[in-house]
Amino acid sequence: MDQAEHLTLYQQMVVIRRLEEKSAELYQQGKIGGFLHLYIGQEATGVGAVAARSPHDNVITAYRDHGIAVACGMEPKVILAEMLGKVTGCCKGKGGSMHLADKRLNFWGGHAIVGAHIPLATGLALANKFRGEDSVTLCFFGDGATNIGYFHEGLNLAAVWDLPIVFICENNQYGMGTSIERASAVPEMRQKAEAYGMPSARVDGMELLAVHEAAAAAIAHARAGQGPYFLEALTYRYRGHSMGDPERYRKQEEVRRWQSDDPIGKFEAVLLKRGISPDDLNAIEAQAEATIADAVRFAEESPFPPPEELWRDVYAEPEAEPQPA
């Protein structure tokens, strides 16, 4: 990666952080409804891994999807519009925070049923392989998701069929309030890939460049036709599981410890050491603020879906669409 690329990734992480802070605010104002799962603290895993993909590679993830959407190139204004339930959102206001997607970006969605998108990833990869394309599928999920049947069925099938998938476990230490020690029989999520004969690596998810490098190697492995690869990124969410989480299950001291290992702060230090000037970084900060401010304005000014939108897109074939009753 050259310096310009480094700055782009830095900018993405900062945009995500500002976007998430603003989302929390909008949620508290009652403008965002439903569940809201913030990505703050995990920016380096999504940004680092997605930066290693080619545009024709697929990305699919769970409901903690805002950061990965940004990394895939989705504009914050489209994300915020979706969260505000506006017709200008990426899913016309029908999906909300947990279900961001943009097919044009090969971003196949956030999915809110834990683990359910892991089998979907095998299908995405199967289709590419079937057509003789060299696309790789990046499938993100949490540590908690590794305990559900879907995960095991998905990994096994991917290995049996040699599917070009990089499974990326964002191990943020908790599934809701349950720590990995209380939910997983083995301490490293990566060990579960061993059961399926899948090569794996474990990486510091707070180190952008380390994630990027590991993801690039994993993608190369999958693209070369050597089958799936499992990447475990050790990371942490600074905020609660979703808004309103009382966080009784962890100590503030633990949160502070991880915060002192902040992915953005650490990458900033790397950039400064490599000769980027503080002014350049400040300019990126200011630009991110402006992007989010514009995005909020766009989302707030956008219209809600018209009532008849309720009846649209239930089926792809218009003649099958239900009629208002």
Add this chain to the structure above:
Amino acid sequence: MPVMTIREAVSQALWEEMERDPNVIILGEEVGMWGGTYAVTKGFYDHFGAERVRDTPIAEGVIVGAAVGAAMNGLKPVAEIMTINFAFLAMDQIVNHAAKIHSMFGGQFEVPVVIRTTSGGGKQLGATHSQTPDVIFAHFPGLKVVAPATPADAKGLLKSAIRGRDPVLFIEHSTMYQERGEVPADKDFLLPIGKSDVKRPGNDVTIVTYSKMVQITMRAVKQLEAEGIDCEVIDLRSLRPLDLGPVYASFKKTNRAVIVEEGWRSYGVGAEVAARIYEECFDYLDAPIQRVAQKEVPLPYSADLEKSAIPGPADVIAAVKAVV
């Protein structure tokens, strides 16, 4: 009589049954240290301990499967599935195991398991997290499906479910935990499962409903009363067993019926109840039976769109006016 919320009533029923029977255990996601996603089991982990209040991994199949196995082998598990949408991940255990094992093995095994879950939309959670698919589970003989509408019913029915010998899917409405009502303090307050309840007597129209739609119907009925229409409201309380005796009795008096459910209309509670009224009370029929149900679309996230798809008092009023 003490007044409490549905949350407190469910919690009290669980607490009392755990005090009463050491074989009652709770298992599920976030039931212990977190205190339950809807705070129903708050304080249980500290009081009853980690052996009896068991936090599980996110793995619905094994939550229900382990509960069924433990029930077969003498425990009284109360498994919690965070929302009914995730019960689909345990569908095989619920349908092919919990509901079948007693019958299929010639009555040798009993499966006294209770699966508590929450149903219902209206919280802007998007299509996968907002469903009211209660009726799907009621399709299967061998399983009981209970869905209370008041704190007293919640307590009395849950206690019966726990003490009973058969598998029960106990569906609480995710938006009703704060509803208040009088609840008998009696530790042995039991309501039989499979008995409908006349929530309001009336002479002009029979309205059949259950769960949250009882509340919505009551609001509609108040307005209709002001217009001189006197509705009888029957709360089914359980979808299986389905007790339609009070419904037929009412219909023979009113000759008109409206069925109100939160889920989709097609193949729904309304379809079943209407068909049975037609079969049993054909000679008493004065108007085509009306069904009020969710618009037949996956529920959207955007607030107003979602609201427009879920039945409200105005829909009930329109349906009643169509039959009188």
